[in-house]
Amino acid sequence: MNEPEEIIRVAAKGDGITLSGRHISRAAPGDTVLPDGSIQPGPHHVEPPCPHFGKCGGCQLQHLDAASLADFVRDRVVNAAEGQGLSAEVIAPVHLSPPHSRRRASLMAVNGGGKPLIGFRESGSHKVVGIGRCDVLRPELFSLLNPLRSLIATQGKRYAVEIELSATDQGVDCALKNFSMDGLEATEAALDFAREYGLARLSVDMGYGSEAVWEPEPVTVTLGSVPVAFPSGAFLQATQDGEQALSGAVSDWLSERNLIADLFSGLGTFSFEVGKPVAAYEAARDAHLACRVAAGKAQLPVEAFHRDLFRNPVRSDELARFDGIILDPPRAGARDQVAQIAASPCDRVVYISCNPASWAKDARMLADAGFHLAELRPVGQFRWSTHVELASLFVR
Known part of the structure; x- marks a missing residue:
């Protein structure tokens, strides 16, 4: 029968490591790994704030306290x-x-015939985890997810739309890839969405490169004290x-x-x-x-x-x-x-x-x-x- 082992550190990919070299998923320094493989939380193990932790690939270390x-x-x-x-x-x-300070994010919106989802991919997978909460995104980015879900749902029964969100001086810059905007009705719906939610810019890539379809004024980000034009997708x-x-x-x-x-x-x-x-x-x-x-x-x-x-x-x-x-x-x-x-x-x-x-x-x-x-x-x-x-x- 194995003896209990203590987690001594966290490896580069987020696993806890014991003195013997065992890798234990979602373990914090000071945790004890019991003979049956379960974890007895130690002083540095905290309750993850997000209900999606463990599935969503956006975070790997929410079980660690700030010191760890x-x-x-x-x-x-x-x-x-x-x-x-x-x-x-x-x-x-x-x-x-x-928390709540990430000003840029890459997400996916998918509907493979089931429930429409917007979120991050699972770690090491193409599967998308629909998120109803996010503790890393700035509030103005997260607040767009439900409205985006409604907009993208007009794509039909099967879609996989890539979403890039960035917080700029003028508001949120939103870029959609693999988003079909054919016809007057679809174009007007996208423009109404951008207007209603006060986007700084809406760019759409329908397979021929990204094109800004809504940009009331030039989009900038302030670096130092200098406003600099922000090209869509720039680092x-x-x-x-x-x-x-x-x-x-x-x-x-x-x-x-x-x-x-x-x-x-x-x-x-x-x-x-x-x-x-x-x-x-x-x-x-x-x-x-x-x-x-x-x-x-x-x-x-x-x-x-x-x-x-x-x-x-x-x-x-x-x-x-x-x-x-x-x-x-x-x-x-x-x-x-x-x-x-x-x-x-x-x-x-x-x-x-x-x-x-x-x-x-x-x-x-x-x-x-x-x-x-x-x-x-x-x-x-x-x-x-x-x-x-x-x-x-x-x-x-």
């Missing part, structure tokens, strides 16, 4: 660094975004709270620098925050143009460059004129660009990442080039999710 959740975020980041032989001189307290930090935590790190670490390169700059999230002359490099043309136009209107010293940094990284000799670098690549990291930074004379790099594993590999390259990891700030803006972000400072 923060420990999970910190451990993901620190363990990734240590796996590459790196240790930070300073590790800041974990920043967790609060936006998941929470404004998390964005401020990451931007604050950038400002703190580059306040004494005079000329900064912002690599993978997107709409200019960090370019508009530092208050310094910035060269912003971005591959997505719509984001690049939005950044350039916003900088011109605000008369800020941000020069935007359209450049694919995977195919054509900024070279070490080009980087020689900068005394600070911001790096915020996609999840895959930026191996070739980091190699050019390592070969450059620049001595201060702020690396923002949404993937501790790829970040750690890139960090190893910087360390091998003489940089040391001066500070690490773990950020959990996807609350109750295993998705973790970080801000890091490398100094040479």
